[in-house]
Amino acid sequence: xxxxxxxxxxxxQVRFGDIDAYGHxxxxxxxxxxxxxxxxxxxxxADPADPSGPTLRDLFGCGNFMLVAGQEIEYRAxxxxxxxxxxxxxxxxxxxxxxxxxxxxxxxxxxxxxxxxGASTMVLADRASGHPVQLPEDYRAALxxxxxxxxxxxxxxxAADGRQQGx
Numbered sequence: 786x787x788x789x790x791x792x793x794x795x796x797x798q799v800r801f802g803d804i805d806a807y808g809h810x811x812x813x814x815x816x817x818x819x820x821x822x823x824x825x826x827x828x829x830x831a832d833p834a835d836p837s838g839p840t841l842r843d844l845f846g847c848g849n850f851m852l853v854a855g856q857e858i859e860y861r862a863x864x865x866x867x868x869x870x871x872x873x874x875x876x877x878x879x880x881x882x883x884x885x886x887x888x889x890x891x892x893x894x895x896x897x898x899x900x901x902x903g904a905s906t907m908v909l910a911d912r913a914s915g916h917p918v919q920l921p922e923d924y925r926a927a928l929x930x931x932x933x934x935x936x937x938x939x940x941x942x943x944a945a946d947g948r949q950q951g952x
Contacts, residue, residue, distance in 0.1 A: 792931065795874075798870045831923070876932065
């Protein structure tokens with residue numbers, strides 16, 4: 786899956802503790818990689834022309850918090866312990882009223898190999914009530930900078946006979 790040009794790209798060093806008994810990155814570790822990318826994305830300036838201005842995190846409000854409503858992952862190739870960093874790419878695949886979906890890849894920096902693709906649905910909630918709240922307009926506008934396509938999971942690809950795979 787090609788990474789959209791709008792994606793934020795973060796280098797990631799595979800750690801010894803990420804490796805399982807089979808000698809590759811453990812399946813659950815990828816969700817930690819996605820989390821790291823989400824956190825780094827929200828630490829970026831909301832306006833790239835004003836690097837000392839508010840971050841994306843600042844725009845969704847101190848009275849709110851972001852919840853993970855769902856996650857999906859598809860493993861494409863084993864990733865092993867190595868000296869060179871890989872790249873975690875993250876983009877906004879969908880913007881809703883109180884939620885949005887992020888797309889991810891864990892890949893070589895030059896995109897010559899993709900180890901996993903994933904998606905997370907995030908919901909903005911009021912800290913006091915726990916109920917979903919509308920995404921603030923300035924936050925939505927800042928997220929638009931990272932807009933890209935939905936993740937092309939293989940299960941969603943049409944089979945040769947026209948039916949959806951995995952259906």
